[in-house]
Amino acid sequence: MNFTKVHGLGNDFVVVNAFQEALPADLAALARAVCDRHFGIGADGLVLLLPAENPENHLRMRIFNPDGSEPEMCGNAIRCFARLAWEDGLVKDTVIRVETLAGVMVPEVILGENGQVRGIRVDMGEPILERNLIPMQGPAGTVVNEPLQVGEYALHITAVSMGNPHAVTFVEDLSHFPWQTVGPLLESHPAFPRKVNAEFVQVVNRQEMIMRVWERGAGPTLACGTGACATLVAAVLNDLTERKATIHLAGGDLEIEWDASTNHVFMTGPATIVFTGKYQVR
Numbered sequence: 001m002n003f004t005k006v007h008g009l010g011n012d013f014v015v016v017n018a019f020q021e022a023l024p025a026d027l028a029a030l031a032r033a034v035c036d037r038h039f040g041i042g043a044d045g046l047v048l049l050l051p052a053e054n055p056e057n058h059l060r061m062r063i064f065n066p067d068g069s070e071p072e073m074c075g076n077a078i079r080c081f082a083r084l085a086w087e088d089g090l091v092k093d094t095v096i097r098v099e100t101l102a103g104v105m106v107p108e109v110i111l112g113e114n115g116q117v118r119g120i121r122v123d124m125g126e127p128i129l130e131r132n133l134i135p136m137q138g139p140a141g142t143v144v145n146e147p148l149q150v151g152e153y154a155l156h157i158t159a160v161s162m163g164n165p166h167a168v169t170f171v172e173d174l175s176h177f178p179w180q181t182v183g184p185l186l187e188s189h190p191a192f193p194r195k196v197n198a199e200f201v202q203v204v205n206r207q208e209m210i211m212r213v214w215e216r217g218a219g220p221t222l223a224c225g226t227g228a229c230a231t232l233v234a235a236v237l238n239d240l241t242e243r244k245a246t247i248h249l250a251g252g253d254l255e256i257e258w259d260a261s262t263n264h265v266f267m268t269g270p271a272t273i274v275f276t277g278k279y280q281v282r
């Protein structure tokens, strides 16, 4: 099976062009195998580039976590997907309509004067704030700075869905917060029936935050695009930042904006093609 390894700020993916490659029936097992960093290629996810189901759209993306689960959306993966679709000539438009389990997302390939790709800006759609739609257990309404006991840790979380679920915790000092211990406890907390991605965030000023993430089905990763979007939305809901801010992740920076007029969240960042290869499917 031919594949391309692509990353967005170190959040790395094995991307398979399903227009050309025959895929095995058990995609969850394929994801677990290719993502394995010792016995496989090594990645934070398996991404499939597929034909669109609706002719109004260009393409369809599916993504699988390293544990084989299929999330609704992935922000870094969709930038990687758009870059590959552009470079491989699968699309002629720089604005690409991509079907995902979270609805249609619209990445735009940003070109420099020399025609080289400078980055990808993605219209990530509207955040979902209603508790039951995130989904999170409890009474109807939003979840903003709400107390949640996670093991021995008394957190205050803000819950946001960007198609996939996120719980954002603001802390004073990330370097002294045991986020790698709290992350897996929060991921599997009974309040979240479909589990949750956990972001831990230090506000630097009203335009900058530092974020670390424990991803559902993947563990700690160097960056999370949907997590960065959820973080900006959570920061605005808590009046901690402006509607546009830079999020510093372990793998680099993302620019996130929550547009007041459309209610859409926009994410801008890089996508880097690393290598192509051939994987032996067993």
Ligand SMILES: N[C@@H](CCC[C@H](N)C(=O)O)C(=O)O
Binding pocket: 011, 065, 071, 072, 073, 074, 075, 076, 077, 164, 165, 197, 215, 216, 217, 218, 221, 223, 224, 225, 226, 227
């Ligand atoms: N890294 C991604 C999110 C991938 C999916 C996530 N682990 C989930 O299960 O929801 C991103 O960049 O958004």
